[in-house]
Amino acid sequence: MEDGLENDFKKAGIVAEPLSTQVAGCHTGNAGPSNKTEMLDIGNGYVLKLIQAPPRGPREIGFYEKVFDEKTNEKDVIALRPHLPQFYGSHVYNNFTYLKLENITSSFRKPSVMDVKIGAISWDPEATEAKINQEKSKFPPAQKVGFRFAGMRVYNQESESFEVLDNHYCYSLTEETILSHGFERFFRQGKDIQKNAIQVILSKLKDIEQWFVSQRTFSFFSTSLLLVYESSVNSIETTQHMSCESENTIKRRLQDLPIIADVRMIDFAHVFPSNSQDENYLHGLRSVIFYLNSLLHSV
Ligand SMILES: Nc1ncnc2c1ncn2[C@@H]1O[C@H](COP(=O)(O)OP(=O)(O)OP(=O)(O)O)[C@@H](O)[C@H]1O
Numbered sequence: 001m002e003d004g005l006e007n008d009f010k011k012a013g014i015v016a017e018p019l020s021t022q023v024a025g026c027h028t029g030n031a032g033p034s035n036k037t038e039m040l041d042i043g044n045g046y047v048l049k050l051i052q053a054p055p056r057g058p059r060e061i062g063f064y065e066k067v068f069d070e071k072t073n074e075k076d077v078i079a080l081r082p083h084l085p086q087f088y089g090s091h092v093y094n095n096f097t098y099l100k101l102e103n104i105t106s107s108f109r110k111p112s113v114m115d116v117k118i119g120a121i122s123w124d125p126e127a128t129e130a131k132i133n134q135e136k137s138k139f140p141p142a143q144k145v146g147f148r149f150a151g152m153r154v155y156n157q158e159s160e161s162f163e164v165l166d167n168h169y170c171y172s173l174t175e176e177t178i179l180s181h182g183f184e185r186f187f188r189q190g191k192d193i194q195k196n197a198i199q200v201i202l203s204k205l206k207d208i209e210q211w212f213v214s215q216r217t218f219s220f221f222s223t224s225l226l227l228v229y230e231s232s233v234n235s236i237e238t239t240q241h242m243s244c245e246s247e248n249t250i251k252r253r254l255q256d257l258p259i260i261a262d263v264r265m266i267d268f269a270h271v272f273p274s275n276s277q278d279e280n281y282l283h284g285l286r287s288v289i290f291y292l293n294s295l296l297h298s299v
């Protein structure tokens with residue numbers, strides 16, 4: 001483990017601040033032996049995530065180290081990297097050890113952010129009966145739809161401010177309102193649904209789905225997909241017409257435009273080794289794809 005970050009920080013005059021775009025997890029700032037995290041923004045496109053108490057923390061760092069191990073030649077593992085935040089090792093700061101990760105939101109001017117926890121089974125094979133019951137009761141529709149929202153923040157172009165919808169709001173949704181009060185609320189700006197952003201996110205989700213169809217290395221419990229889109233007026237206007245173009249055309253044209261949307265897998269405290277297809281994850285992922293397709297073709 002590296003412990004030079006604190007000194008590096010002081011030398012460079014870098015300040016670690018709470019990550020303003022964080023939408024789930026703990027926001028108390030009590031980085032400590034609790035298993036909850038406040039994400040820290042250290043600038044230059046990096047965030048710090050506290051390594052949680054065992055077994056969560058060691059499992060998460062073990063996962064990142066395996067995926068980003070330069071010596072690995074495991075195809076599944078290498079192909080997963082583009083779908084995760086880039087990992088830059090572990091660092092000690094203020095006596096606590098953190099993962100240093102790419103800040104997925106830092107390239108956006110006004111990022112709207114949504115955390116979607118994937119899987120009807122959001123507890124791992126070592127969970128107690130009490131934990132299983134706690135997870136099941138949190139958002140019962142997840143048993144059918146295969147995911148739940150953990151939190152979101154949506155930029156409002158008119159008021160030029162962010163609306164924060166926490167887990168209480170998310171758990172108050174029903175199967176009937178997931179689309180209208182969940183995905184639509186997230187992707188709506190005034191009278192427009194941000195179809196360009198949905199297209200980009202769908203294309204990336206399909207790549208992730210392809211990875212899951214072939215991989216037999218991991219089982220992912222209680223991980224999230226972090227959806228981000230650019231909500232400042234200009235980028236939406238410049239890409240408005242893209243919603244009617246083919247996926248390949250969009251991919252080519254995006255190379256010349258500022259980033260308009262992104263989606264990455266995050267939160268790996270409950271990833272276990274496996275030798276079979278992760279049906280729990282695939283069901284949730286396909287369900288998210290289904291809802292986004294419905295929204296795309298709704299109006
Ligand atoms: N690499 C990242 N870039 C930008 N934001 C991130 C990144 N990783 C996490 N976040 C933000 O921090 C939040 C919490 O992250 P994460 O789920 O990893 O923490 P956690 O404490 O393990 O959460 P939970 O309590 O839901 O298990 C996410 O919802 C997201 O808003």
Ligand SMILES: O=P(O)(O)O[C@@H]1[C@H](O)[C@H](O)[C@@H](OP(=O)(O)O)[C@H](OP(=O)(O)O)[C@H]1O
Nearest residue numbers: 024025035056122131138150167222269270
């Ligand atoms: O979002 P909420 O409603 O606050 O619920 C928490 C959320 O589901 C976390 O993902 C979970 O941690 P894990 O995924 O690591 O289990 C935590 O479990 P915990 O209470 O057992 O820490 C829950 O309390």
